């Protein structure tokens with residue numbers, strides 16, 4: 187088709203092609219309104235139907251009970267590192283946190299300013315290549331909540347078990363939301379920037395159990411208070427209207443292909459193939475081993491920086507884009523979110539295998 191590449195970017199990331207096509211079709215005239223969604227008042231009837239449908243689709247796909255509010259916010263996942271303690275660290279003020287990489291380090295830095303953080307465990311000793319084993323004694327039972335990053339985008343690890351803690355779990359699912367089924371009721375809050383698995387940048391989803399709120403200080407700024415956004419159904423001020431519309435299209439696409447169970451099967455198959463190739467290769471190897479391996483972000487290396495660079499350049503020119511690892515870890519990383527077609531993974535594996543043969547023949 188129109189020269190689309192295989193885009194392995196960690197985010198903003200690949201979007202489902204049918205979603206981009208639908209958006210293009212509706213660009214100039216959304217459902218007979220005579221205007222683009224981005225030109226519409228967020229108070230209009232037409233737009234209200236869009237945001238309501240986005241929420242309803244997300245609730246159905248993730249099985250979100252009524253006790254949870256669903257919010258469409260701005261400021262990225264990063265603003266949640268501030269909003270969460272501001273709104274939830276209002277009891278003992280203590281917040282448990284498990285350090286598993288850069289995104290929890292960022293959250294921890296904010297917790298130091300806004301709460302009393304307690305580090306439960308850290309995997310920094312091995313460059314965050316695993317999820318620490320967690321036992322009940324490690325947690326502070328008086329904590330207002332426990333902050334975890336469910337899928338570590340940069341290091342390629344993910345949780346497979348619910349942490350054994352008493353306090354409500356707040357999970358950063360920016361890079362894994364909707365990739366596999368999760369039991370929402372096991373969490374106090376799930377939040378995610380949209381630009382990995384949900385849509386374009388500029389939108390952040392927060393799913394929060396309503397009974398955790400209500401203890402915020404009176405002088406909490408209005409835009410930083412979850413209650414403001416709950417009371418106003420995410421329409422207190424102008425929300426990121428177009429990003430929400432795109433998110434709605436992504437959710438429709440996911441529903442039509444069978445929902446989270448169905449995409450999870452494809453995701454697991456994609457990841458298994460890729461890890462199997464890496465494990466069998468003499469040139470490439472995965473940096474994470476065992477059950478903690480992410481099925482969304484797969485970092486890998488050759489062990490030789492110069493060879494890594496040559497591989498990345500060769501891949502780029504063959505149409506496999508954005509395989510360079512995060513600047514803090516180097517090497518390579520393939521982000522294979524929901525919207526990355528299985529064919530993209532198959533073709534990348536073929537390319538890597540050919541590359542390996544060519545280099546060995548030198």
Ligand SMILES: *Cc1c(COP(=O)(O)O)cnc(C)c1O
Pocket residue numbers: 197261262263264265289335337338339358359360361379380382
């Ligand atoms: C990308 C990412 C973030 C940062 O998101 P922003 O929207 O840029 O603030 C935070 N946490 C995780 C796990 C991420 O993958």
